[in-house]
Amino acid sequence: MIRQYELVENVKAYDIRADEEALNRAYVFAMKAHGNQTRASGDPYFSHPLEVAGILTKYKLDSTSIITALLHDTIEDTETTSQDITDAFGDEICQLVDGVTKLTQLEMQTNQSDQAENFRKLVLAMSEDIRVLLVKLADRLHNMRTIDFISKPAKRRRIALETMEIYAPLAERVGMHEMKNELEDLSFSVLNPEARNSIISRLEFLKAEGKDNIDEIVFELTKTLAESRLRGHVEGREKTPYSIWRKMQKKNVSFEQISDVIAFRVLVETVEDCYRAMGIIHQAYRVVPGRIKDYISTPKPNGYRAIHTGIIGPGRLRIEIQIRTREMHEIAEHGVAAHWQYKEGTDATDGRQFRWMRELLEILDQAANPDDFLEHTKLEMYPDQVFCFTPKGDVIVLPAGSTPVDFAYAVHSEVGDHCVGAKINRQSIPLRTELSNGDQVEIITSEAQTPSPTWENFVATGKARAHIRRFIRSRERDEYMSLGQSILERAFHQEDYELSDKGLNEVLVVFDAETIDDLYAEVGAGHVSGLEVVEAVYPETKEKKKRSLLSLPGVAGQFGRKKKVEEKKVPIKGLTPGMALHYAGCCHALPGDRIVGIVTKGRGITIHTIDCDTLVDFSDTPERWIDVAWDLEETEDRYVGRMSMVVENTPGSLGELSMVIGKNDGNISNLKFTNRSEDFFDMLIDIEVRDLKHLSNIIAALRASKAIKSVERTKG
Ligand code: MN
Numbered sequence: 001m002i003r004q005y006e007l008v009e010n011v012k013a014y015d016i017r018a019d020e021e022a023l024n025r026a027y028v029f030a031m032k033a034h035g036n037q038t039r040a041s042g043d044p045y046f047s048h049p050l051e052v053a054g055i056l057t058k059y060k061l062d063s064t065s066i067i068t069a070l071l072h073d074t075i076e077d078t079e080t081t082s083q084d085i086t087d088a089f090g091d092e093i094c095q096l097v098d099g100v101t102k103l104t105q106l107e108m109q110t111n112q113s114d115q116a117e118n119f120r121k122l123v124l125a126m127s128e129d130i131r132v133l134l135v136k137l138a139d140r141l142h143n144m145r146t147i148d149f150i151s152k153p154a155k156r157r158r159i160a161l162e163t164m165e166i167y168a169p170l171a172e173r174v175g176m177h178e179m180k181n182e183l184e185d186l187s188f189s190v191l192n193p194e195a196r197n198s199i200i201s202r203l204e205f206l207k208a209e210g211k212d213n214i215d216e217i218v219f220e221l222t223k224t225l226a227e228s229r230l231r232g233h234v235e236g237r238e239k240t241p242y243s244i245w246r247k248m249q250k251k252n253v254s255f256e257q258i259s260d261v262i263a264f265r266v267l268v269e270t271v272e273d274c275y276r277a278m279g280i281i282h283q284a285y286r287v288v289p290g291r292i293k294d295y296i297s298t299p300k301p302n303g304y305r306a307i308h309t310g311i312i313g314p315g316r317l318r319i320e321i322q323i324r325t326r327e328m329h330e331i332a333e334h335g336v337a338a339h340w341q342y343k344e345g346t347d348a349t350d351g352r353q354f355r356w357m358r359e360l361l362e363i364l365d366q367a368a369n370p371d372d373f374l375e376h377t378k379l380e381m382y383p384d385q386v387f388c389f390t391p392k393g394d395v396i397v398l399p400a401g402s403t404p405v406d407f408a409y410a411v412h413s414e415v416g417d418h419c420v421g422a423k424i425n426r427q428s429i430p431l432r433t434e435l436s437n438g439d440q441v442e443i444i445t446s447e448a449q450t451p452s453p454t455w456e457n458f459v460a461t462g463k464a465r466a467h468i469r470r471f472i473r474s475r476e477r478d479e480y481m482s483l484g485q486s487i488l489e490r491a492f493h494q495e496d497y498e499l500s501d502k503g504l505n506e507v508l509v510v511f512d513a514e515t516i517d518d519l520y521a522e523v524g525a526g527h528v529s530g531l532e533v534v535e536a537v538y539p540e541t542k543e544k545k546k547r548s549l550l551s552l553p554g555v556a557g558q559f560g561r562k563k564k565v566e567e568k569k570v571p572i573k574g575l576t577p578g579m580a581l582h583y584a585g586c587c588h589a590l591p592g593d594r595i596v597g598i599v600t601k602g603r604g605i606t607i608h609t610i611d612c613d614t615l616v617d618f619s620d621t622p623e624r625w626i627d628v629a630w631d632l633e634e635t636e637d638r639y640v641g642r643m644s645m646v647v648e649n650t651p652g653s654l655g656e657l658s659m660v661i662g663k664n665d666g667n668i669s670n671l672k673f674t675n676r677s678e679d680f681f682d683m684l685i686d687i688e689v690r691d692l693k694h695l696s697n698i699i700a701a702l703r704a705s706k707a708i709k710s711v712e713r714t715k716g
Contacts, residue, residue: 001047002054010057011066018063022089026067029088033071033078040149048142049073055138059176059334065131068096072135075101099132100139106438116165118395122387123170126437133170137179140167144186160190175304178333181240188242199241202255213315214238214262220314221264221281221321228280233267266323271296274323278307281321285311288318296328304332389440402435402460408443409464416467418445432458450475453650475651481517483658483668484524490667490688491530495541507536524654526672526683571637572597572607574628580604587612587715588642592692597626612715638688640669641695645702645711647681653707654681660705661687664698680709 002010004027011018030049037045053069067089074080075097086094103126127133144163150156164187171180188196214236221234244261248254266277274296291310299305306324313319324332384400388407396410404424409416421444422431435441451471459465492499504516511528513519522528535541571591575581580603587609589595594610598618605626608615618624647653661668666687675682689695695713702711 001043002050007050007053007057007066010054011063014057014060015063019067022067023063023070026070026089030070030074033074033080035078037077039146040151041146042149045073045077048146051142052135052138055141056134059134061131061134064093064096065135067093068100068131069135069138071097072100072139073104076104096129096132096135099126099128100135102126102438103132103136104139115393115395116169118387118397119166120170120173121385121397122395122437123166124173125385125387130174133174137167137171137176137183141179141183141186144183147186147190156190160187163187164191175331176334181243185240185242188240188245192245195245196241199244199255203238203241203244203261206261213317217262217264217314217317217319221266224284225266225277225280228276230268230273230276230280232273232277234264235267236262236264239263262319264319264321265329266321267326267329268323270325274307274325277323278309281309281311281323285313287311291320306332386435386439387437388435389438391440391442396441398435399460403433403458404429404431404435404441404443405455405459406461406464407435407441408445409459409461409467411443413463413467415443415445416464417451417471418447418449419443420446420449431455472651476654477521479651479654480521480524482520482524483654483671484520484522486658486662487523487530487668487670488520488533490669491534492537494669495534495538497534497538503537504533507533510536524671526670529670531670571631572628573631574626575605582606583639584608584612584614586614588640588686590639590641590689590692590695591630591632595628595630597628599624599626609715632691638667638690640686641689641692642714643685643687643695643699643702643711644674644714645683645685646709647683648707648709649677649679649681650707656705656707657685657702660701660708661685661698664694664701666694666698684714 004024007027008018008020008023011023012020027050031046034045034049039045039048049070049072052072053066056065056069071080071085071089071093075082075085082094082098085097103123106122106126123133123136127136140163143159147156147159150159163183168180168183168187171177171183185196218234218236222232225232225234239261244255266281268274268277278292288310291308293308296305296307305328306322308320308322310318310320386398386400386402388396388398390396390411396407398406398410404422405416405419408419408422419431422429422433423442423444424433424435424439426440426442451468453468453472456465456468459468488504489499497503501516504519508514508516508519511519511522511533513522519528519533523530523533531541572581572595575597579599582604583589584598584606589607589609595607596610596615597605597607598615599605605628607628645657647657658668666689668685669688670686672684673681674684687695687698689698699711699713702708
């Protein structure tokens, strides 16, 4: 265990501006917080955060990161709260510790490898500050170094698998190769100890055979360079068992066929020296064709730069050599951490956090693969995605701002359509709640539930929106259909015909409808009137109607009008006998209205309401005006009253409308939509009523309905 003063000295050695006082306070704070907790190894728990901090000093991270490392388990494992950390160390450190805590609470909830990529994105998305990720990686590294103390094999395996699939690739992604190699090899020893042991014993066998003569080769290469007066440092090391094993898997070859179990590195001062070193080595040894890779002129996506080459080296052994400058080497091994270290202090006016972000971008900027680049920058800089879990642990990726309804539709359309409620992290929440990274979402469904139009106001995904709209459209069509059917029944009945499928089938083509339901929907939506359909099925109706309007009421009978009408006397007093009578379409006079008759030559008398605007046209011809009044005794006649109304555009509102009218003994004879917006329909409805009082009653009943915004009698 490192001692307090050692840690502080280590930090001060590379960062003279380090906040020594805060480092000391964090040390004491964490030690006290963890008290006499112990690790599985039996060590005091505090040894763990201390080791994590120690790992980060090797990467020469700033004192803020080191303090975060010391405190990283206090919120998760002790009584300490975020507020305590803010009070003692300020907001920045509190946010970093909170970030690491969130990552710690996030465990891979599934063993499915196809989820790994999403999980890695989730970790990146949650590491709003790259230092959160660096502390988490160091935390994981120390836990892996001590994994043998965990007694349960299943738990060891789960942690190792998570390390292999999530954290090692993340370390690689931010360019920390040394970290990545160690994480992988430690996981390998848990996941496949047999394979690892056999590779290690092969390596030892090679050594025993004298074929693993690293020192000799290093000596030869150094001498070769020196003879050409190039100063360079040569080093050689065995590759990790895991990287050898992976190569065997990838190339499907045996251990014997692997040429480069030893990697040699030549470190020089400048880029120019890199190319010179390559030339010198190529002159002295035979080059293996096809092995030269120049990552200096074309760096790897994560910013890696070096020259790789393969030669038949000293002792006729095939070896691989990497040639780099020292700076390239630092960045290759320490990635984003090294990058920070090199740039630190160049621009003191910048906010530290922004510098971190920018530098990560700089690394990523060199990305050859544009997809890679976008993916990274988005996660770090534009958090426009949110990663959530199903109860089974599958990751669902959604756009930021998504709600449980989006989640439900992303799982399955059926789940979306029947969603009634949701739980986030086992708490019931309103469906409009926005999801956060790492939320576990459980959708509660009911067969009886159907999508609600209000969902459209808060969904973020196209899939959810499309399903909700499709459902509303089909629901709307159902309503139009039943409304249309009742309008047609009424229209046929009025003309003394029966509504029959046979009749309708014959005229479908006239209305460009494919099925009878289509025709009903057309009528219900007000595109086609009931009378138009009647006239199409029975063309004689049109002729009949025309005549009946123009003829004497008593004569109507000979054209086959209703018997009722035939026998009835005209319900209006004051008419000249023998004059044709009809009601003006401009005002739809009803019994109960005050009325006036206007004589038109050859057309008879037209009845208007006394307040009808049209009457202005006749003000110069008072001789045409006739005083008339209703003469009603138990009449069963129906008169058409017109209403204009504004109805909510929600499923069920049209159904409610026709139900209210029907209940009050009215018949819808016609309707027309004058305006349709997202929220409301404006419509004109003609209904058949007995008189003004009847119409007023219906209007009153409609006004009581929630779906109907306003309703007025209208004339014209
Ligand atoms: Mn920890």
